Amino acid sequence: MSPLTKRLKVIIISDGTGETATAMSRAIMTQFPERDVYFTRYKNVRDKDQIIAIFDEAAIHHDLVIYTVVTSELRDFIGEQARLKHVRALDLIGPALTAFANYFEQEPKAQPGLLHAVNDEYYKRVEAMEFTLNHDDGRNLNSLHLADVILVGVSRTSKTPLSVYLCQHGLKVVNIPLIQGQILPEELHQVDQRKIFALTIDPEALMGIRRNRLTRLGAESHNGDYADHAKVIEEIEWANTLFSENKRWPVFNVTDKALEETAADIMKLINMRKNNIFKQQRREQQED
Template sequence: MTTPQVIYLMSDATGETAEKIVNAVLTQFRDKPVRLRRISNVRNETAVLQGIGEVMQHKGMVVYTVVNRALAQFIQETCENRGILAFDLVTPLLSQFSKFFGRSPGQTPGLLHDMDDDYFRRIEAVEFTVKHDDGQEVRHLLQADIVLVGVSRTSKTPLSTYLAHLGWKVANVPLVLGIEPPKELFQVDPKRVVGLYIDPQRLVELRVARLKHLGQDPRAAYADLGEIEEEIRYAKILFRRQGWPTVNVSGKALEETANEVLVKMNLK
């Protein structure tokens, strides 16, 4: 069995914020065994050195949320001197906010833990959406706030991601002509499913561009107008049969499409 790599979450408060963000990122590295270890209430250099001593023993990485700039710099320099990979989640954001508001931050430890529920809801939504992209984890479709359905290249993934950042748990399921959709899709409340469709000629353009980007023949059946028209016809028949609301994504900005999805689902 592969030994898990250890990521240390060093914080001047609980470390909960860092853990939520790191877990969201780790969904992109599911093949890597990882263990998270919190080092909380780090308020002085002694605590930093004690924590880094443990990091060195396990050859780990450090992700830290410390609002005191001097202490954050001490963590970064200490890690660099010891060859430890470290990442500061807070200081860059504090710096930009200082420029925006025209004053220095309060540098009060623990305030990050007081972020409102809406922030954590968005983090949870993004994590859920990443896990349920492109038909993954269909057994959890019932947990989704929104399920997007459509043929390939109908903006399912970018739309899912945009909606997730608004706080909605989104799953998306691709439709493939000749292949029955997963049975779990039909168990979802029809009011929570939205069918996406697009102008066939526009879809040809998108798929040709995709094939060229991948170095494949743009004349493949995947980008054939006749095949695409049949796919969209099949999708629309399925949408009508299931009673799912539909959205035409042709020529629309992502924000406009997202707004239409939320309106049709009575979520806005």
């Protein structure tokens, strides 16, 4: 068989998922399109016996070993096995860790799986953002129960921008506009009421925001009740009465408050509730 037609194997060893080594290897292989190569990946390798078995196999077929291992002891052992059994091996992460450690004058954590944890957090934020955008302005209420946060308030109380800000922290957010004279969605009564956060605003501030919006839209002469002084006051009073009737909904006044400030207050309350639940569970376990 010609060397170019021989099918070769690349073995990937990782103390994590091995995705980094796989991605780099495939990127490199684009430069060798004529070679027929297949990959075998060994994930979560933390034991020397595992490494010995892998190199015993690699030595038989003269495979190439690529590894991303963060613990120096295990990396050194892999290097020893490669030399002992005459197997080509490439350390993808060791030299980089050494260079960064020297630059920072600090030893690395050498803790496997950290990148995977970062990726999980990233995908969680992406999922939260998709959910939030698909549930903007009261849409898709059939999946309201999947939300982490439900924002309710009259028009122009920062529901959408606040939703987008919160979802970047991994929270699935639904925002529902409150319209005077319309019955609240039935789904709102069926979910955990602790998920609902009410937004209110001072009437004068709301009128200013709505008038500015109408000016930008060129609709000053067709504003109707939207920015009418008396109607805005009536709408805010109606919403505040609704909030007082639903005592489990914490109310946040967004007047002259930065988006980040309101978001921080909401997240603080959410974390406080989680801590209380955790403490309660611990007490129950201790009692048992």
